Amino acid sequence: MSAAARIKTIVANLLFAAGLPVLILVAWNALAKKPDEAVGAEKFYPDPVTVGRAFADNWIGPAFAHEVLPSLYRLGIGIVVSIVAGVAAGTVIGLLPWLRELTEPVLEFFRAIPPPALIPIVMLLLGITDTMKIAVIVSGAVWPILLNTIDGVRATDSIMTETADAFRITRWQRLWYLVLPAASPRIMTGVRTGLSVALILMVISEMFASSSGLGYRIVYFQRNFLIAESWSGIVLLGLTGVLLAAIFGFAERRILRWYHGMLEVERG
Amino acid sequence: MAERTTMLRVDHLRKVYESPRGDVEAIGDLSFTMGAGELVCIVGPSGCGKTTLLKCIAGLLRPSDGVVEMDGVRVTGPTPSMALVFQEYGRSLYPWLTVRSNVELPLRHKKLPRARRDRLIDESLEAVGLAHAAKSHPWQLSGGMQQRVAIARAIAYEPEILIMDEPFAAVDAQTRADLEDLVRDLHRSRGVSILFVTHDIDESVYLGERVLVLSKSPTRVEESLKIDLPDDRDQITTRALPRFTELRTHVYGHIQRAKAR
Incomplete structure (x- = not known):
């Protein structure tokens, strides 16, 4: 493909991807009233320009460091702790059948508890701190990762295991070169679910008890009838989700390159 | 005889x-x-x-x-x-490793000098006619070639x-x-x-x-x-x-x- 043709495809792809968002913005603009024309309930649905202005005023600049970074920090730590704890515990439980039978009913119980219900208790235990918010994030995001890791580790192919036995592969090499890679497609499925749970819990934990962060600001705006500002926070949450998905997609393509390649070959 | x-x-x-x-x-x-x-x-x-x-x-x-x-x-x-070659080559080779790494894996715990390990891998891949495919992944090869990789892995184990x-x-x-x-x-x-x-x-x-x-x-x-x-x-x-x-x-x-x- 020539350079010109390649640029053409890229532009075409961009236009295609941007098409629907632009359409939605145009429709939103046409349906919503300007602030000075809005009557009654119409005030609750500001037009995109007003929301955009509120976005720039409230989230860009110093507010970014004060309101957005703390949220992202808690989210990041929460996700890392969930992945490390979920994969580590899941691997051990998946490898030991007796431990699996022992823990299964307990895991089912804890998994079934909606994490927001834990917030008041965690608040008592840990106070209104970052640690409390991270604990809430982990209490929800760790489950899909843990359970998927257990299943992935359990499902390690018997012949692959026998191969490792026959060649006397050592325990750590077996973990690193067989068990974890074999479980990695399932682990990544768990991480993907864990990420969206983590984002939800980040917001909820900040809505309950906080003096900074996205969730705190959105509730603050709402209570002070700052409607456009409230909406702009929701837009920012959506963008954060998109960013998370992009980072995940990048990592997944690298880690599971072999897996996607293999599936492609199998499909012919 | x-x-x-x-x-x-x-x-x-x-x-x-x-x-x-x-x-x-x-x-x-x-x-x-x-x-x-x-x-x-x-x-x-x-x-x-x-x-x-x-x-x-x-x-x-x-x-x-x-x-x-x-x-x-x-x-x-x-x-x-002893070294084993299984019938199910597709499940005996590790798809996340390259051909070369698959052959190398059993040698990792043998505590061989690096140069000797490399020579064993090269020679065994050469012996099965797959020197050119060392960087491929097993699933990129045909069934017969995959079984050759398994054989190379077995003979490299000496x-x-x-x-x-x-x-x-x-x-x-x-x-x-x-x-x-x-x-x-x-x-x-x-x-x-x-x-x-x-x-x-x-x-x-x-x-x-x-x-x-x-x-x-x-x-x-x-x-x-x-x-x-x-x-x-x-x-x-x-x-x-x-x-x-x-x-x-x-x-x-x-x-x-x-x-x-």
């Missing part, structure tokens, strides 16, 4: 699978020996416990009775003097004996002929002993210096047949020899009788 020293000794091996609905005797009473440098084929009716036998020999399964000895030492678990469990059952006929010649070549050029299990009578006669015919389950050795074909074998001329036909007919007859009994 000079008498070779005994390397592998299987003595009164018996394997019973216990289950709540009654025990299943997979191997009845099986004894044979194998000399150093020998190429022995084991052939038997399907479902006669060939894989069970190999797993017992390789130390992957504990026999219910009897012993397996390698160089006079009782085998109680996988030993570094075993005294190569144990192959119906390794070519899942590849097409032409690839299979090439792989059979590869096994003969490796045996002659490297002097490695090979225990080759197959259900294909022609294959056992073409490959083996000796063929062990097994009975149906509970398995015993029905006959140990010396294959007195010339050492230089060739897919076309060897298979056309009257002696080849005699031997295969002989083995075939044995298997038929074993099945009927």
Whole structure:
């Protein structure tokens, strides 16, 4: 493909991807009233320009460091702790059948508890701190990762295991070169679910008890009838989700390159 | 051919699978020996416990009775003097590793100097004709090539004996002929002993210096047949020899009788 043709495809792809968002913005603009024309309930649905202005005023600049970074920090730590704890515990439980039978009913119980219900208790235990918010994030995001890791580790192919036995592969090499890679497609499925749970819990934990962060600001705006500002926070949450998905997609393509390649070959 | 020293000794091996609905005797009473440098084929009716036998020999399964000895030492678990090639190459190679890493993995715990490890990998990939594919992943290769990778992995491990469990059952006929010649070549050029299990009578006669015919389950050795074909074998001329036909007919007859009994 020539350079010109390649640029053409890229532009075409961009236009295609941007098409629907632009359409939605145009429709939103046409349906919503300007602030000075809005009557009654119409005030609750500001037009995109007003929301955009509120976005720039409230989230860009110093507010970014004060309101957005703390949220992202808690989210990041929460996700890392969930992945490390979920994969580590899941691997051990998946490898030991007796431990699996022992823990299964307990895991089912804890998994079934909606994490927001834990917030008041965690608040008592840990106070209104970052640690409390991270604990809430982990209490929800760790489950899909843990359970998927257990299943992935359990499902390690018997012949692959026998191969490792026959060649006397050592325990750590077996973990690193067989068990974890074999479980990695399932682990990544768990991480993907864990990420969206983590984002939800980040917001909820900040809505309950906080003096900074996205969730705190959105509730603050709402209570002070700052409607456009409230909406702009929701837009920012959506963008954060998109960013998370992009980072995940990048990592997944690298880690599971072999897996996607293999599936492609199998499909012919 | 000079008498070779005994390397592998299987003595009164018996394997019973216990289950709540009654025990299943997979191997009845099986004894044979194998000399150093020998190429022995084991052939038997399907479902006669060939894989069970190999797993017992390789130390992957504990026999219910009897012993397996390698160089006079009782085998109680996988030993570094044996390397296995499984029938299911797709599930025996690790798809997340490159061809080279797959061959390297069993060598990692052998504490070899880096240069020696690299040479072993290069030489074994060269020997199976896959030097050019070292950086590929197994799933990018054809079935026959994947089985070559598994063979390279086994010989790089430098075993005294190569144990192959119906390794070519899942590849097409032409690839299979090439792989059979590869096994003969490796045996002659490297002097490695090979225990080759197959259900294909022609294959056992073409490959083996000796063929062990097994009975149906509970398995015993029905006959140990010396294959007195010339050492230089060739897919076309060897298979056309009257002696080849005699031997295969002989083995075939044995298997038929074993099945009927």
